[in-house]
Amino acid sequence: MDIIISNSSNIPLYEQVKEQIKNKIVSNELKTGELLPSIRSLAKDLRISVITTKNAYEELEREGYVETIPGKGTYVANKNKELIKEEQLQKIEGLIDTAVSIAKISGISKEEIREMLDILFEEE
Amino acid sequence: MDIIISNSSNIPLYEQVKEQIKNKIVSNELKTGELLPSIRSLAKDLRISVITTKNAYEELEREGYVETIPGKGTYVANKNKELIKEEQLQKIEGLIDTAVSIAKISGISKEEIREMLDILFEEE
């Protein structure tokens, strides 16, 4: 499982792991029913503690993205695809909303943001 | 000074205070040389500790937004306006960038984001 974590980031390790796995589920790179790497092997890969990977998996389970069976492993859950898209839309709306707030405060125009959007959408 | 803080937010108190004061400086609601409320009076207003308001002011000073003189008070610093705008632009670019990343992962189109941008820009 290719996950890249940064120790110098201000984002907690378990959250970096959580987000990247969530992304793989949302993008369908990880499909429903698929077995995730064990917390141990993932921890060894990333050179972090077993407990940290466990925390990541626990949060994913709390949010309904995975299901874990003691002694067996952790599997991608059958989460409603429409619900997932709705969550992503809301996340984006939140980001755009703060961006707009900042723009208004500092007198930045809508066109400047539009340009950023155009450029960033092509680039990646 | 009207600042609204939420105890239930996941954002630390000192950071909520810091951001809102920074916004007032960026929007020129607080002008260069102006005296901020004392850490004590602000703490009393917001019903938080003196140390917490002090932490907020310290960070603002570290970022060059204010200057504080022991025994006298804390004043809005004469920070380069162009530099401030540059910082705000970068902050917005970061937000749009993550929004675009999420959109690409979950198959959300540029048009959907554009619509959000239009709506949010009119609303507020």
Next chain:
DNA sequence: ACAACTGTATATAAACAGTATACACTGTTT
């Protein structure tokens, strides 16, 4: 000098992030 205001320093408590290690469950191999 004193009173009333400023910011500062020290010590403490609680929550959070990350860890190591010992424990318990599941499945396979013998």
Next chain:
DNA sequence: AAACAGTGTATACTGTTTATATACAGTTGT
């Protein structure tokens, strides 16, 4: 059935971050 090698779980500990109370020190006007 016993042994083993894999899975997740629970406990206990360390260091950092967030927030606090309280005692200290500088500035100003009377």
